[in-house]
Amino acid sequence: MAQHPVQPTTPAPAPGDRSLSAPDATAPSASRDDDPHRARPEHAAPAPAAVFDWIDRRAELRRRAGLTRDLRPRPADDPVLDLAGNDYLGLVRHPRVVRAATEAVARWGGGATGSRLVTGTTQLHQELEEELADFCGFEAALVFSSGYAANLAALTALTGPGTLIVFDAYNHASLVDGCRLSRAKVAQVPHREPGAVRTALTEHGGGRALVVTDSVFSVDGDAAPLTELARACRARGAALLVDDAHGLGVVGDGGSGALSAAELAGSPDVVATVTLSKSLGSQGGAVLGPRRVIRHLTETARTFIFDTGLAPASVGAALGALRLLREEPERAARAREVARRLSTGLAAAGLEASVPDAAVVSVRAPSPEAAVTWAQACREAGVAVGCFRPPSTPDRHSRLRLTARGDLTDDQIERAVKVISRWAPRSGTDTTCGRGSVRAADDPPSAPSVMRTVKRPDRA
Numbered sequence: 001m002a003q004h005p006v007q008p009t010t011p012a013p014a015p016g017d018r019s020l021s022a023p024d025a026t027a028p029s030a031s032r033d034d035d036p037h038r039a040r041p042e043h044a045a046p047a048p049a050a051v052f053d054w055i056d057r058r059a060e061l062r063r064r065a066g067l068t069r070d071l072r073p074r075p076a077d078d079p080v081l082d083l084a085g086n087d088y089l090g091l092v093r094h095p096r097v098v099r100a101a102t103e104a105v106a107r108w109g110g111g112a113t114g115s116r117l118v119t120g121t122t123q124l125h126q127e128l129e130e131e132l133a134d135f136c137g138f139e140a141a142l143v144f145s146s147g148y149a150a151n152l153a154a155l156t157a158l159t160g161p162g163t164l165i166v167f168d169a170y171n172h173a174s175l176v177d178g179c180r181l182s183r184a185k186v187a188q189v190p191h192r193e194p195g196a197v198r199t200a201l202t203e204h205g206g207g208r209a210l211v212v213t214d215s216v217f218s219v220d221g222d223a224a225p226l227t228e229l230a231r232a233c234r235a236r237g238a239a240l241l242v243d244d245a246h247g248l249g250v251v252g253d254g255g256s257g258a259l260s261a262a263e264l265a266g267s268p269d270v271v272a273t274v275t276l277s278k279s280l281g282s283q284g285g286a287v288l289g290p291r292r293v294i295r296h297l298t299e300t301a302r303t304f305i306f307d308t309g310l311a312p313a314s315v316g317a318a319l320g321a322l323r324l325l326r327e328e329p330e331r332a333a334r335a336r337e338v339a340r341r342l343s344t345g346l347a348a349a350g351l352e353a354s355v356p357d358a359a360v361v362s363v364r365a366p367s368p369e370a371a372v373t374w375a376q377a378c379r380e381a382g383v384a385v386g387c388f389r390p391p392s393t394p395d396r397h398s399r400l401r402l403t404a405r406g407d408l409t410d411d412q413i414e415r416a417v418k419v420i421s422r423w424a425p426r427s428g429t430d431t432t433c434g435r436g437s438v439r440a441a442d443d444p445p446s447a448p449s450v451m452r453t454v455k456r457p458d459r460a
């Protein structure tokens with residue numbers, strides 16, 4: 001057996017000894033720089049002040065393009081009507097959700113204590129996984145510390161060099177990052193184009209392939225053609241991965257999600273990811289799918305293995321919200337209804353509002369600057385709206401993004417429409433396009449994109 005090396009014993013320092021190994025605590029302290037015995041480590045050489053100057057140049061370019069981003073801490077008692085968060089069902093402060101989180105902290109503590117495979121799996125994690133899988137109609141589920149981590153896990157564990165990923169151009173950034181990490185070949189197809197998906201799969205031949213899409217796209221709230229995508233996958237033996245972050249709790253019977261609505265939940269070739277941070281009013285994410293897929297992720301997904309388990313409070317809150325949603329399934333339909341009413345109200349006021357398939361409504365802004373000013377005016381008038389600008393918008397058009405919370409009253413919907421249309425910018429020219437990427441002249445060249453673009457079949 002390995003032994004600890006025996007430490008040489010150091011003689012007790014003589015009084016007044018100033019050597020480095022035996023400092024005399026009673027001696028008057030000399031400043032570090034005055035001490036002639038002190039060896040100066042190499043990294044203590046004067047730091048070149050200019051080392052991060054490129055950051056300032058980039059910030060200036062962002063400022064000029066209207067793309068500056070600032071944090072704005074919100075007070076706990078913010079009186080503003082919130083249409084900017086993702087609390088689709090208004091559950092984040094529901095007494096039952098808060099109680100479930102509080103009880104989880106009292107029982108299990110503030111953190112999970114370790115990664116899921118070591119000490120970070122509590123009985124509460126297991127309960128959440130079983131109930132979530134059952135609610136959404138899948139065999140099994142695996143909970144992650146975020147939806148972002150769940151997406152990275154699904155993409156990296158289910159693909160690799162030699163696999164083809166067929167990817168909707170408007171998919172969420174976490175899926176883009178999953179592609180980058182996967183080292184797979186990626187064919188990016190135009191938004192909501194099953195024809196282009198079929199072309200990409202055919203060109204790939206018979207090798208392993210994964211078609212990846214959001215169920216409800218996060219910026220405009222439009223739905224993916226899941227039935228056609230599943231058909232394309234089955235014709236060519238590909239698997240389908242669907243990010244249902246904006247579908248869970250809103251789409252399908254009682255909010256059981258877009259896969260369940262499309263009768264694809266539980267299929268042997270379909271995997272879903274969700275976040276617990278939107279309709280479930282908590283934090284965290286999950287992958288849902290066939291039991292063998294979930295087992296494979298448990299043993300191989302790096303964002304599962306090398307990450308501390310989701311904190312008990314978040315697990316408890318998600319479980320509390322899920323149970324509440326089961327008892328009150330009408331909450332999902334109400335969120336969709338609020339979205340429709342916001343959209344029609346804004347369109348009637350002459351604004352370019354998206355037609356929602358779930359609980360997200362977006363309204364076009366003529367420029368990033370106009371979007372910021374518009375959102376700010378709405379906030380000052382008591383209505384908080386999301387402000388999406390490049391690079392957070394896939395088509396580089398800036399927008400206001402509204403969350404149609406299921407708990408909004410009729411009066412609140414009316415007030416929101418009134419405020420948003422009252423402060424709408426007058427100018428109609430869209431100056432946003434093409435200004436998503438801000439690069440300074442001395443920036444290093446960007447890495448080549450991993451995405452190969454597949455055109456629509458009719459334009460090929």
Ligand SMILES: Cc1ncc(COP(=O)(O)O)c(C=O)c1O
Nearest residue numbers: 146147148172218245275277284
């Ligand atoms: C479509 C989509 N997928 C994944 C995520 C990431 O989820 P999380 O915030 O739990 O990391 C988001 C969050 O904004 C999202 O909109």
